[in-house]
Amino acid sequence: xxxxxxxxxVWIIVYLLFILGPLFALLVGALPPARxxxxxxxxxxxxxxxxxxSLQFGLTARFRYVTNPWGEDIIYHFHRQISLxxxxxxxxxxxxxxxxxxxxxxxxxxxxxxxxxxxxxxxxYSLIALVVMSLWRVKLNIRYETWHLTHILLAIIAVTAGxxxxxxxxxxxxxxxxxxxxxxxxxxWIGLLLYIRIIKPLFQLRRPYRVSEVRExxxxxxxxxxxxxxxxxxxxxxGQFGWLTVWGSPFKITGHPFSFSxxxxxxxxxxxxxxxxxxxxxxxxxxxxVGKRVYLDGPYGAFTIGNPADMHVLIAGGxxxxxxxxxxxxxxxxxxxxxxxxxxxxxxWESITFREELEALKERLNLTIIHVLSNPPAGWTGEQGRIDxxxxxxxxxxxxxxxxYFICGPNVMMDSIEKALGELHVPMSKYHSERYSFV
Amino acid sequence: MRRxxxxxxxxxxxxxxxxxxxxFALSRVAG
Numbered sequence: 245x246x247x248x249x250x251x252x253x254v255w256i257i258v259y260l261l262f263i264l265g266p267l268f269a270l271l272v273g274a275l276p277p278a279r280x281x282x283x284x285x286x287x288x289x290x291x292x293x294x295x296x297x298s299l300q301f302g303l304t305a306r307f308r309y310v311t312n313p314w315g316e317d318i319i320y321h322f323h324r325q326i327s328l329x330x331x332x333x334x335x336x337x338x339x340x341x342x343x344x345x346x347x348x349x350x351x352x353x354x355x356x357x358x359x360x361x362x363x364x365x366x367x368x369y370s371l372i373a374l375v376v377m378s379l380w381r382v383k384l385n386i387r388y389e390t391w392h393l394t395h396i397l398l399a400i401i402a403v404t405a406g407x408x409x410x411x412x413x414x415x416x417x418x419x420x421x422x423x424x425x426x427x428x429x430x431x432x433w434i435g436l437l438l439y440i441r442i443i444k445p446l447f448q449l450r451r452p453y454r455v456s457e458v459r460e461x462x463x464x465x466x467x468x469x470x471x472x473x474x475x476x477x478x479x480x481x482x483g484q485f486g487w488l489t490v491w492g493s494p495f496k497i498t499g500h501p502f503s504f505s506x507x508x509x510x511x512x513x514x515x516x517x518x519x520x521x522x523x524x525x526x527x528x529x530x531x532x533x534v535g536k537r538v539y540l541d542g543p544y545g546a547f548t549i550g551n552p553a554d555m556h557v558l559i560a561g562g563x564x565x566x567x568x569x570x571x572x573x574x575x576x577x578x579x580x581x582x583x584x585x586x587x588x589x590x591x592x593w594e595s596i597t598f599r600e601e602l603e604a605l606k607e608r609l610n611l612t613i614i615h616v617l618s619n620p621p622a623g624w625t626g627e628q629g630r631i632d633x634x635x636x637x638x639x640x641x642x643x644x645x646x647x648x649y650f651i652c653g654p655n656v657m658m659d660s661i662e663k664a665l666g667e668l669h670v671p672m673s674k675y676h677s678e679r680y681s682f683v
Numbered sequence: 684m685r686r687x688x689x690x691x692x693x694x695x696x697x698x699x700x701x702x703x704x705x706x707f708a709l710s711r712v713a714g
Contacts, residue, residue, distance in 0.1 A: 256692060263696075278711040295699070318685050325693035333700065546690065654690050662685065669711035672685060 248673035255314075262302075263295045269425055270416040283468035288338035288414070293333030294406040297359065297371070300327060300399065300619040301433040305440055306544055316485075316501075316545050317679035318556065319660060324378070330370045334406070338368065360412025367405035374398040396437065403430055414594035448539045449473045449493065453515070455536045458529070463620035465563060467505060470538060477513020478542065480504055482549055482570035483650065483678070485544025490525070490532055493539070500525055503567040503652070503678070509577035515540065518597065542602070547573070547678040550648040552582050557629060557640060559661055561589040561653025565597055567678060575607040585612045585640060589657065591630050592619040610615045614639050644668040649675035 267288060268616060278284060300312060303323045311319050341348050351361035376652060377384065381391045407430045410417055417423045444484045457469035466487075471477075485503040506516035519529045531537075531560075547570055548558065558568040575584065593615075602613055616627040616635060627635055640647065649670060651661050660681055665675055 256696075260696065263700060266705060267703065271707070275711075279712065281708050281712045284708035284711045285704055288707035289701070292704055296696075312690065314685065318689050321686050322689040322693055325690055326696060329693060329697035329700075333697070580688075601709045628706060659686075672688065677685060 250586035252314075256437060259299070262299055265294055266295055266425060266429055267291050270422060272607035273419060273422075274417070276415055280344065282340055284339045286344075289333045289570045290337035290654065291410070293330050293337065294367075294403065294410070295429070296326060296330035297334065297399070297406070298403050298430055298433040300330075301403075301437045302404060305436040306541075308546070311544070311546055315547055315676065315678060317677065323659075326377065327378075331375050334649070335368060336372055339362065349548075359579070360409055360411070360670055363405040363409035365410060367409060368374070369400045369403065370398045372401065376529040379592070396441070397661055400437070403434065427495045431616070445539075446540060446543060448489075452475075452537045455538060456514075458531070458532055458534060461597045462519060462599055463590070463597040465518060465597045468529065468532060468538075469515050470515050470540065472513040475513075477515065478540075480508055480515070480543035481567045482508045482574040483567040483676075484543040484545040484570075485546040485547075485567070485678070486517070486540045487514070489539040489541075490529070490536070501544075503570065505566040505569045505573075508570060509574050518566045520561065520565075520597070529607070530585075542551065545678060546651070547650065547676050548578045549638065550650075550676070552580070554646065554648040555583045555585065556557065556642075558584060558586045559589075559630070559649065559651045560586065561657040562591070563597065564652035564654070564657075564678075566652075568650065569598055569601075571650070572602070572605050572609060572611065576605055579608075581610045583610045583612075585614070587614050587616060587631050587635065587639070589616045589618070589653065592603075592617055593621050593624070612639075630662060631661060631664075633667045636664060636668060645670050645674060651677040653677075655679055661673050 250490045255504055269293065274543050300323055303319055303326075306316075314322065338348075351357045352365070354362050354365055355363075366521075377391060377394060377398075381388075386394075407426060410426065411423060417426060453471045454472040454475045455468055457467075458472045459467040459469065462468055483503070487499050488502050490502055502517040502519055504515055504612050505518040506514060521527050521529070547567060556569065556571075557561060560568045568586060568588075572584070572586070575582070586602070588596070588602075593599075596615060602611075606613065614627055615636070616629065617624060618629065620626070636644065644665075645668075647670075649665060651658055653661075658677055660674075662677065
């Protein structure tokens with residue numbers, strides 16, 4: 245596999261090519277007479293902004309070669325950041341035009357404006373609504389599922405209306421091959437979305453799972469044990485996750501991402517997901533009846549066991565233990581004796597999910613466990629508070645940059661751990677993170 | 684740190700796109 249830095253560089257170059265390629269293709273061949281600088285600049289911003297918006301469908305299409313080398317959570321974070329920039333570019337397009345050519349302000353009158361201007365307004369308003377709903381979903385009290393469906397519909401309207409506006413205006417898209425290029429790219433990106441939302445669910449319908457056990461764990465947490473129903477299931481690598489649909493069909497926007505907690509070494513297709521009660525859907529997990537049909541879309545994620553020669557440092561906060569549990573169970577099943585240190589942050593001693601099993605795994609692995617409790621019992625002599633650089637210095641052998649780090653937990657913890665690793669001069673290529681609240 | 688890096692990539696992408704849009708416009712006006 246290519247070195248980490250090279251993979252990141254290739255990813256960024258390909259991403260930029262998808263934006264700038266179609267833009268500069270407009271300059272190929274015979275061109276209409278140029279207008280003033282600001283008009284041409286604003287038009288270029290509009291085209292590039294639309295290309296960036298269309299690319300969002302590719303970013304979130306859950307393809308492994310897109311999420312590698314970042315990890316799914318970082319891709320979603322990037323999706324949010326780059327969307328704001330793309331919307332800024334798209335909005336700048338009419339604002340610059342209105343500033344240099346005030347007569348165009350008349351196009352804002354949607355009743356009298358031609359369709360090409362109406363499409364532009366439709367696209368811009370959809371984008372603004374999309375951003376507002378995403379930034380303030382919780383404050384606006386919009387349910388996740390409602391927001392998700394609206395998000396997809398607004399994105400399709402924004403991109404489709406945007407391309408309709410470009411074609412309606414003509415100018416750079418007078419030539420059929422240029423029109424075909426931009427329409428083709430738009431269809432391709434929207435097609436990816438339809439693949440995720442229609443084609444893949446069709447496959448899932450034919451490959452359901454049955455809940456064979458609902459097991460209570462420590463810390464208000466439940467494990468769903470699922471068996472493939474009439475098919476062999478899929479293979480995953482430990483640390484990966486899947487989108488679980490418990491209530492309703494896979495066509496509904498009700499899938500939620502959860503890590504697999506079972507060993508990847510099982511051969512009967514069994515998959516476990518360990519889910520903590522964090523409100524919304526997760527509070528209903530313990531009510532799932534045995535025998536219920538559920539749907540799993542997966543496996544996803546690049547968060548998985550690293551180089552066997554490196555010491556593995558697993559850092560888990562709360563239910564962030566689930567992907568680590570899959571790694572440890574898999575290593576144990578393979579008889580893998582690589583050195584592993586687990587730094588595990590929990591609220592208190594009684595809420596440590598998998599506490600007894602982790603102790604038992606020490607017999608089968610070269611495993612050291614350090615519990616860090618935020619609310620320790622009286623007489624506790626172990627680590628307390630939060631996992632930080634000092635905890636690393638006390639328990640990890642230097643040089644710290646030689647180990648591989650795997651981090652999964654709440655956002656606050658992830659941020660502080662990544663900062664601590666920076667203080668210890670651990671390069672980004674040596675740590676892997678997965679946020680379980682990335683959507 | 685990765686999120687910070689992703690932020691920087693997003694910002695750099697935005698700046699590159701703006702710069703390329705300037706080049707696009709200049710090439711048209713100059714051409």
